Amino acid sequence: MAASETANGSSLRHAFGNVLAFFILILIGVLAFSIRLFSVIKYESVIHEFDPYFNYRVTQYLTKNGIYDFWNWFDDRTWYPLGRVIGGTVYPGLTLTAGTIWWVLNSLNVPLTVETVCVFTAPIFSAFAAWATYLLTKEVKGSGAGLTAALLLAMVPSYISRSVAGSYDNEAVAIFA
Template sequence: MIMYSEAKTVKEKIISGIKGFGKIRLKTDHSSILTYTALTLILFLAFTIRLFPMRWEIDPATGKSNLLLSEFDPYFQYRFTEHIVKEGFISWIGWIDYQRWYPQGFNIARAAYPGLPLTAALLYGIISTLGVDIDLMSFCALFPAIMAILASLAIYFLGKDVGGRPVGLLSALILALHPSYIQRTSVGFFDDETIGILAMILFIFLFLRAVEENRHINSTIKYAIASGLALGYFCAGWGAAYYPIGVTVLFTFILLLLKRYNLKIL
């Protein structure tokens, strides 16, 4: 009798939980729905427009598309990534590449930027563990288009912080359709810019949040650390990282001259 009563109680709790779950509703308004729909379309456009080079890689005999890399630098990045995938994440530190520079050899640890190969190797290892069947060459070819989606999403949040949702959507659309950025993130262009632009946007976004006047000190510290990590990732992935560093220093210096600074900047 006691067991029957306990079973009945458990059953009632389960039924009550299911009914409560059914009452959950996402609190959204028409403006939010339109914004998220527009953002989704922009991200979809950013990805699909970068797949256009695949039409030149279709094998006439089979009708299938073979994903390959374009230009010369992406093949070096591919070899770098392949070396990490096969030999381990710290194997590149002592690697002298004689295929890139002969006979002296090319010291990878001193002269190359490991950010892109390490990122690609990590993501490739994750999707391989999850059971996704894709070869490394195809993954590296698709990698730039995937990073373009993330960069467009990141700049939406940056624009939203600066001027609201309309500015965020416009920023994402401009980046998604920017000719120079399309060229550098199309299928096959596996080079430093793919992670560099994303890292730069993240750094600016986090830095501006860190210096907001009304933000609590604990939140400021978290954003400051995160912006520093984003900048460090940027420096590890692309030589152009010196430019945002200089701009940030100039920005801070101008604020000091105009006396529009606060203790968070100092």
């Protein structure tokens, strides 16, 4: 009788620990997302710097003209006056990811602009990266180490600088992948 009560208490503690870890992980994801929104809250939703703006133009072209025209696109405004073949020379992961997110949201009647999706892609993927870090570290060292690793990734300054809202560059999605 005492052994079954001990087993029930242990399984209850294990289940409560899993629920608690899940809620802490959700909070870490919210922290990872919200800590990167400073510029949007203080100023406005805007694409920062040159490469992110170029990536935004490429994503905008993809969403307007489709994947086939994207792969064959020669942009005469890039590397002026020579121009550049875009479809064969860019890393397509960021563009296809944001374009797919925009397409899915518009299919669900969520009317967001391509620019809004591009601005918030990096903070969203920083939360995903924190969750992926938790899952990987949990398998290697346990749940406590996984939560610690996820929290550290959510707050590390070098990753924040690469995944702040409006920094629509390849690193934001690549670190998650």
